[in-house]
Amino acid sequence: MNDATNTRDPIIKFDKVVKRFGDHVVLDELDFEVQRGEKVTIIGPSGSGKSTVLRILMTLEEINDGVVYVGGEPLWHQRKGDSLAPASEQHLRQMRSQLGMVFQQFNLFPHMTVLRNLTEAPVQVLGVSKAEARKRGMELLEMVGLTDQANKYPHQLSGGQQQRVGIARALAMRPKVMLFDEPTSALDPELVGEVLNVIRSLADEHDLTMLLVTHEMHFARQVSDRICFFDQGRIKEQGKPEEIFTAPKEERTRAFLKAVLDPDD
């Protein structure tokens, strides 16, 4: 396969992926692709499997059937001749390093300064020098508007500031794909905007691939190239934001959007 073909391949591909918890089928032979540089937002009712898609990509949840590809390589499998065998821990680690995730709960290291939160993994995992990691860490703090907080500890920051550090920390590992799992849902309403602004500028200014799960519909509409409406572990409908938000084809999508956009009706 030559490079030109490679770059046209989706960077993420779910091929008939099944995920069950006991008898409960959460992903039901899901087919789903994200192209390089694309910004895709998954919306849908609670329990429809949105976060599970991201957790599978971060190798936090195993799959029961099907194949997930990242950059054309199987994530949960390794090629053995013409067949696929379960992945080794080393393969999973190597594949996982291509993805960065921002969680609902910011999950910063509480006993480390903000800057150390950004330099720890690049130094320990990627083998970057401390000086280089610090330089890059300060650049990322500038990008999220927090250079003056570099030497503070997470508990000294607001929730919005902590989440901006969470975004910078994920970027410090230079991922090819950024995953955002409801990044503002744990925040007080007045702190949501500053976090969305950081994600918006990332989306506008970088050719990073982004996959988001959010309940912020207005934001999803602004930032996404494509919206995927999930229902019962499958994509019920997908398309450009203006199509999905103004002229959804499926009754189920219409009902969901009406409920979230006009909750008082």
Ligand SMILES: Nc1ncnc2c1ncn2[C@@H]1O[C@H](COP(=O)(O)OP(=O)(O)OP(=O)(O)O)[C@@H](O)[C@H]1O
């Ligand atoms: N570790 C687990 N054990 C058992 N069931 C689980 C587990 N994790 C998720 N589930 C179930 O899988 C289903 C899908 O969960 P998921 O978190 O992907 O939904 P979601 O669409 O992101 O929902 P929400 O919008 O509420 O976050 C839910 O019914 C959930 O209860």
